[in-house]
Every structure is written in C-alpha cells, then in structure tokens.
Amino acid sequence: MFRGVFSLKIFIDSADLDEIRRACEWGIIDGATTNPTLIRKAVEKRGGKVSMEDYIKEILRTVPGPVSLEVIGVRAEEMIKQARILYEKFSPYGEVVIKIPVNPSLNEGDDLDFDGLKAIRQLDREGIPVNCTLVMTPEQAILAAKAGARYVSPFAGRIDDYIRVKMGMKTGIDYRKEDYFDYNLLSRIRDLKLNEHASQYGSVIDAYKSQDIRKLDQETQDNGIISGVDLVAKIVRIFKTYNFKAQVIASSIRNARQVREVAEIGVDIVTVPFEVLRDMVRHPKTLEGMRDFMADVVPQYRDIFEHR
Numbered sequence: 001m002f003r004g005v006f007s008l009k010i011f012i013d014s015a016d017l018d019e020i021r022r023a024c025e026w027g028i029i030d031g032a033t034t035n036p037t038l039i040r041k042a043v044e045k046r047g048g049k050v051s052m053e054d055y056i057k058e059i060l061r062t063v064p065g066p067v068s069l070e071v072i073g074v075r076a077e078e079m080i081k082q083a084r085i086l087y088e089k090f091s092p093y094g095e096v097v098i099k100i101p102v103n104p105s106l107n108e109g110d111d112l113d114f115d116g117l118k119a120i121r122q123l124d125r126e127g128i129p130v131n132c133t134l135v136m137t138p139e140q141a142i143l144a145a146k147a148g149a150r151y152v153s154p155f156a157g158r159i160d161d162y163i164r165v166k167m168g169m170k171t172g173i174d175y176r177k178e179d180y181f182d183y184n185l186l187s188r189i190r191d192l193k194l195n196e197h198a199s200q201y202g203s204v205i206d207a208y209k210s211q212d213i214r215k216l217d218q219e220t221q222d223n224g225i226i227s228g229v230d231l232v233a234k235i236v237r238i239f240k241t242y243n244f245k246a247q248v249i250a251s252s253i254r255n256a257r258q259v260r261e262v263a264e265i266g267v268d269i270v271t272v273p274f275e276v277l278r279d280m281v282r283h284p285k286t287l288e289g290m291r292d293f294m295a296d297v298v299p300q301y302r303d304i305f306e307h308r
C-alpha cells in the first residue's frame with residue numbers, strides 16, 4: 001500500500017457523523033475537531049434525537065486519528081474535571097484530545113484570564129493531550145505551548161472576519177463567510193493610500209505621528225497581523241524557531257485557498273469543514289476534462305472492460 005509519508009495532516013472540522021463518515025471513506029482524513037457549536041448543529045440536524053455518549057463514541061470509532069472534544073467550564077478546576085471525564089469515558093473508543101480555550105473569560109474582569117493555561121498545565125502533567133483553542137494571537141500560542149498544549153489552534157477565518165469588520169465591511173453585504181480574504185491586494189491598496197497620505201507631510205516624523213495615517217494602518221490589520229493565514233504563519237515560524245513540540249492546527253478555515261496558503265507556510269495540521277474539502281477537489285477544467293475524456297472513449301477501448 002502506498003499512501004506516502006506526509007507531514008501535513010488533514011482533520012475534518014465537524015461533529016456531523018454523516019460528514020465525518022463520508023470524509024473518512026475518502027481516505028484522506030487524519031483526525032477531527034469538534035466544538036459545542038458544531039455539536040449543536042449535528043444535534044439540531046437530527047431533530048434533537050441524539051444519544052450524546054453513543055454519538056461521540058461512534059465519531060471516535062470512525063475517525064482514524066485524534067478527535068478533539070471541548071470542555072464547557074470556565075474555571076481551571078472545572079475544566080480539568082470535565083477533561084478527565086471526557087478522556088476516561090471516550091478514550092476506549094479512539095484517540096481523545098481535550099480542547100481547552102486559551103482564555104476562558106466570558107467578561108472583562110472575570111479574573112479567569114489564566115485559567116485555560118492552568119488547566120492545560122495540569123492536564124499535561126496527567127498525560128491528557130490538549131488542543132488549545134480560540135487562539136487569535138501568536139502571543140496566546142506561545143503561552144499555550146509553554147503551558148504544555150500538544151496542539152494549538154489559531155482561528156484563521158475569524159481573524160479575517162475581525163479585520164474585515166475593523167475596515168467597516170459587513171458580513172453578508174460586503175463579503176460572504178466563505179469568501180477568500182485577499183490580504184495581498186489589500187496590502188497593495190493600503191500602501192498606495194499610505195503613500196498618498198504621507199506625501200502631505202513635510203517630514204517623516206510628522207507623517208509617523210499623524211493620526212490619519214495611523215488609523216488607516218491600524219484598521220487594515222490586527223496588531224501587526226494582516227490576515228488569518230498571517231496569524232498561522234507567524235505561529236509556525238515562532239514554534240520552528242524555538243523547536244516547540246506543540247503542533248499547529250490551522251482552524252476556522254473558510255475556503256480551499258486558505259488550505260493551500262497554510263500548507264505553503266508549513267503548518268502541521270489543517271482542520272477543514274466538509275464543504276471546503278469538497279471545494280479542494282473541484283475545478284471547472286477538471287470537470288470539463290472528465291466530460292471530454294468520457295465522450296472520446298472508443299468502443300475498442302471500452303471492450304477491454306466489458307468483455308473479460
């Protein structure tokens with residue numbers, strides 16, 4: 001059997017057993033990631049009629065690799081307890097990984113900022129593998145890796161959304177969730193605009209201090225991150241530089257081009273929704289080529305298959 005030795009792993013980002021089964025049948029899935037929203041969607045699709053424990057066991061039996069299951073607590077002790085429950089209950093059925101949010105605060109002033117990291121530290125000591133979720137900055141990724149997370153999940157699509165909203169774009173009006181965020185084009189436009197603005201100032205210092213220029217620069221990025229893919233790239237670079245053991249899972253993936261771009265920068269794993277997996281295998285010229293080839297089959301060639 002030749003399946004090759006790949007270092008890029010593909011997970012399915014879904015809790016829908018139909019999708020998981022189909023994708024696993026294609027033979028290209030190495031793991032799965034779930035979260036409470038994905039579980040809610042799967043339960044709603046089944047009209048609420050789901051025996052949750054059996055359902056999760058079946059996901060684990062189906063997936064040939066790690067399956068991330070998320071805790072629902074916000075305090076470290078609570079998350080550790082829930083992680084142990086998930087790990088003990090479901091490990092006999094497959095490879096369980098526990099998802100812990102990097103920062104479980106629900107409100108400013110909760111004083112829960114470090115509870116995710118505390119939980120990760122403890123679970124790592126107990127040998128329970130953690131996927132640190134809701135990572136939106138390289139700084140968070142560094143802390144998660146230091147705490148002992150086995151996987152770190154930067155949310156690329158949500159960072160693209162965040163930047164688009166900062167720019168004043170409206171989802172559903174200016175862009176659809178699945179649209180590719182063209183940050184290269186945006187960077188070129190931003191540079192032109194900045195040049196235009198900067199030329200109005202006599203000195204570099206005046207331009208640097210200008211609030212207009214700062215505003216223009218700030219609203220097209222998130223504290224130095226220019227896109228979701230850029231977030232993933234920066235984390236991959238830092239982890240490689242310091243030889244961190246944690247693997248990076250590019251998450252919140254919205255389209256096939258994002259998958260290509262995170263692969264180009266050498267991410268370890270990309271977790272892909274079912275629809276995006278489908279996009280990855282499609283191209284109009286492949287479709288056209290298939291139709292041409294099928295139309296060109298001569299009877300002599302068809303005979304090979306039909307008269308054995």
Ligand code: E4P
Pocket residue numbers: 013033034035038133153155157158251252253271
């Ligand atoms: C990752 O593990 C999450 O389940 C997921 O990628 C979140 O994606 P979303 O931003 O599309 O909800």
